[in-house]
Amino acid sequence: ETGVTQSPTHLIKTRGQQVTLRCSSQSGHNTVSWYQQALGQGPQFIFQYYREEENGRGNFPPRFSGLQFPNYSSELNVNALELDDSALYLCASSLDRRLYEQYFGPGTRLTVT
Amino acid sequence: GNSVTQMEGPVTLSEEAFLTINCTYTATGYPSLFWYVQYPGEGLQLLLKATKADDKGSNKGFEATYRKETTSFHLEKGSVQVSDSAVYFCALSEGGGSEKLVFGKGTKLTVNP
Numbered sequence: 001e002t003g004v005t006q007s008p009t010h011l012i013k014t015r016g017q018q019v020t021l022r023c024s025s026q027s028g029h030n031t032v033s034w035y036q037q038a039l040g041q042g043p044q045f046i047f048q049y050y051r052e053e054e055n056g057r058g059n060f061p062p063r064f065s066g067l068q069f070p071n072y073s074s075e076l077n078v079n080a081l082e083l084d085d086s087a088l089y090l091c092a093s094s095l096d097r098r099l100y101e102q103y104f105g106p107g108t109r110l111t112v113t
Numbered sequence: 114g115n116s117v118t119q120m121e122g123p124v125t126l127s128e129e130a131f132l133t134i135n136c137t138y139t140a141t142g143y144p145s146l147f148w149y150v151q152y153p154g155e156g157l158q159l160l161l162k163a164t165k166a167d168d169k170g171s172n173k174g175f176e177a178t179y180r181k182e183t184t185s186f187h188l189e190k191g192s193v194q195v196s197d198s199a200v201y202f203c204a205l206s207e208g209g210g211s212e213k214l215v216f217g218k219g220t221k222l223t224v225n226p
Binding site for chain 2: 004031033035040041042043044045048055056058090092097098099100102103104105106107
């Protein structure tokens, strides 16, 4: 059973650019949640996808968007990058939105210069 | 809105010392409470959970009791090991269908031999 994987591990972008982060959920999981973890802070909820539909969104602007594919992998897209978008982006997968059995990936470290 | 407050770190202890990391929360309704651990270079891992008042979560020698009267969920361990060095996050769940987690800022623990 493979765990949650994320790609890329690190990337550097310039302010104003766009970025796509990817997450492969654990086998059998149909729910993916995305979190932003700024340096020295706890993760903040961006949004959740359940069976390809958005199922809740945190306090993030519309330039943060996502997608979930039929195989339940997911993408996080961020447009018009700002310096404050620099953070570790975590995805977590679970079955049927079960928080108690939610598994996190190692994260993607995004640096915006 | 709902929030979680953790004691400020970092915390430095000697091996076999007693550990307490304080966590208090503000929430409407009856959230579930969690402790997550983040080892260096790894993703978040669920350490323990409690779903209702007076429940005690436990795992790997760590314990926390859901105290509704004091809105607290303090993490304790009787004898820490060097391998417990990590960042610990207290979190609560927000239900209502979105099943998102609200995290505290994290407490970094270093255990010296």
